[in-house]
Amino acid sequence: MAVTYRNNRLVPAVIIATCIVLIFLLIDPTVENFGNPIPKAGGRDETHAGTHSTAAQAGTPPTAPTGEPKPQGSHSDSHPQHSATPDRIEEDDVLLIMKTGGTSMWKRLLVHLTTTLSATRISPSNIVIYSDNAETIGPFTVIDALANMTDAAKRSSDFDVYRQQSEYVDYNFYSEAAGVDGDDWGPVGGWIIDKYKFLPLMQHAGQNWPRAKWYIYMEDDAYLFLPNIRKFLAGFDWRKAHYLGSYAAKSDAVFAHGGAGFVLSRGAWEESFGKNHNLVEEYHDYVAKHCCGDQVLGLALRDNGVRFGENGGDEKFTWGFNPIVHWRFAFSRSNWCHPLLSWHKVHNRDVARYFELERRWDFDSPLLYRDFFRSVVLPQVQKNAQWWDNMAGLYEVSSANKEWATAPKDSSTYDAAVWKKSWTSVEACEAACRAWSDCVMWSFVEDLCKMDDKVIMGQGYAPSMPQRKTSLMHTSGWITDRLESWTC
Numbered sequence: 001m002a003v004t005y006r007n008n009r010l011v012p013a014v015i016i017a018t019c020i021v022l023i024f025l026l027i028d029p030t031v032e033n034f035g036n037p038i039p040k041a042g043g044r045d046e047t048h049a050g051t052h053s054t055a056a057q058a059g060t061p062p063t064a065p066t067g068e069p070k071p072q073g074s075h076s077d078s079h080p081q082h083s084a085t086p087d088r089i090e091e092d093d094v095l096l097i098m099k100t101g102g103t104s105m106w107k108r109l110l111v112h113l114t115t116t117l118s119a120t121r122i123s124p125s126n127i128v129i130y131s132d133n134a135e136t137i138g139p140f141t142v143i144d145a146l147a148n149m150t151d152a153a154k155r156s157s158d159f160d161v162y163r164q165q166s167e168y169v170d171y172n173f174y175s176e177a178a179g180v181d182g183d184d185w186g187p188v189g190g191w192i193i194d195k196y197k198f199l200p201l202m203q204h205a206g207q208n209w210p211r212a213k214w215y216i217y218m219e220d221d222a223y224l225f226l227p228n229i230r231k232f233l234a235g236f237d238w239r240k241a242h243y244l245g246s247y248a249a250k251s252d253a254v255f256a257h258g259g260a261g262f263v264l265s266r267g268a269w270e271e272s273f274g275k276n277h278n279l280v281e282e283y284h285d286y287v288a289k290h291c292c293g294d295q296v297l298g299l300a301l302r303d304n305g306v307r308f309g310e311n312g313g314d315e316k317f318t319w320g321f322n323p324i325v326h327w328r329f330a331f332s333r334s335n336w337c338h339p340l341l342s343w344h345k346v347h348n349r350d351v352a353r354y355f356e357l358e359r360r361w362d363f364d365s366p367l368l369y370r371d372f373f374r375s376v377v378l379p380q381v382q383k384n385a386q387w388w389d390n391m392a393g394l395y396e397v398s399s400a401n402k403e404w405a406t407a408p409k410d411s412s413t414y415d416a417a418v419w420k421k422s423w424t425s426v427e428a429c430e431a432a433c434r435a436w437s438d439c440v441m442w443s444f445v446e447d448l449c450k451m452d453d454k455v456i457m458g459q460g461y462a463p464s465m466p467q468r469k470t471s472l473m474h475t476s477g478w479i480t481d482r483l484e485s486w487t488c
């Protein structure tokens with residue numbers, strides 16, 4: 001009797017176990033392809049495939065077909081390159097490049113794994129993560145962009161941190177310094193090798209994802225509004241050379257600011273990296289002598305016929321990619337109605353909040369700066385705030401400059417008498433702002449009144465913060481009902 005009873009209990013267990021094995025067999029190929037480049041004939045990237053097999057094997061019965069190549073071009077065949085119309089960007093048309101670093105990834109990258117890089121947002125086969133070390137995090141493979149640098153390059157002192165990172169870890173000292181208190185024990189100088197990564201990673205991405213129409217680059221302290229970027233890119237022809245992002249200039253090169261995120265078309269890649277396979281070596285000495293990888297990329301592209309800019313390389317870019325975080329950004333009449341594409345210097349909590357906003361937004365129409373402002377900033381700037389600096393700065397009136405302080409050009413738009421007295425009190429400052437027709441925010445401290453025609457959220461000191469004992473109190477105010485005249 002007891003035997004029969006035990007057998008009855010075994011039957012469901014056996015059925016469940018069989019089901020689990022079957023599910024693993026079915027799921028496995030997908031798991032394998034997370035973050036993997038499209039395999040090419042001749043088996044490039046065997047190393048990455050290898051890493052994946054190991055990860056997949058951990059939860060897979062030994063009979064599962066691990067390490068099998070992904071079906072070739074399964075996703076691109078449905079929209080062949082040459083019949084593509086530039087009016088719609090499909091999910092598979094982009095490669096999202098995430099750049100991180102060995103000393104920052106354990107703090108900055110992780111939040112992206114469940115937001116920016118989640119499978120509901122972008123297919124894992126359209127993602128690549130580059131760093132200065134190789135790692136596996138769950139289904140994600142992080143590629144060491146510097147792996148193929150010459151031995152001579154790797155021996156240079158700039159690469160000390162490259163070697164030290166793995167040594168520290170081997171000795172159980174964690175190398176996750178991200179400029180946060182408590183990071184003191186990581187190797188210093190992650191930013192020194194950071195600049196070396198730009199050229200090799202673009203080279204690698206273009207070689208391994210040849211069917212991507214757009215290479216969308218981002219760093220681990222940025223957030224990109226991907227659905228907006230896809231819509232935005234639909235206005236450009238990927239076969240032409242396009243290099244789009246936030247305008248920056250340095251050392252005689254105009255380039256896309258790396259932190260703000262940028263986009264390179266397949267056409268631009270073929271024109272540059274595609275024709276000249278030695279960019280990494282050619283520019284190595286230049287990289288060593290200059291500060292920034294994004295500038296070097298801009299220069300290398302320009303030298304090879306690809307120029308930055310919205311209108312066929314005119315070196316201009318108006319709005320969309322932003323090199324700063326939302327609460328430092330000046331919302332204005334000129335950007336109000338443009339699609340918002342990115343924020344930079346964001347923290348984990350920001351990423352989580354942006355992702356929620358993006359998820360709730362119906363991208364039938366793009367998410368404009370205005371829409372972001374209304375959801376995130378507006379609720380916080382309704383009332384005047386003490387111990388708060390909104391960074392107003394267009395005009396400044398103080399007891400020292402009251403007689404000759406600059407004022408709006410058109411004297412009919414403001415009240416000169418009220419303007420001159422604006423430094424005397426919080427109320428006088430607010431009154432001067434209200435008396436100037438374009439004013440939308442003001443701030444006051446001691447004997448200084450600042451007024452602006454743009455809105456910035458700014459930052460304050462919380463009641464328990466010691467800065468309230470060591471600094472002067474700023475008071476800030478916003479005239480939000482005036483924003484109703486900023487129409488789209």
Ligand SMILES: *[C@@H]1O[C@H](CO)[C@@H](O)[C@H](O)[C@H]1NC(C)=O
Pocket residue numbers: 044045046143144145146147148200204
């Ligand atoms: C390094 O070289 C190997 C062999 O050519 C190649 O498979 C791999 O993709 C390269 N890695 C990078 C980051 O360029």
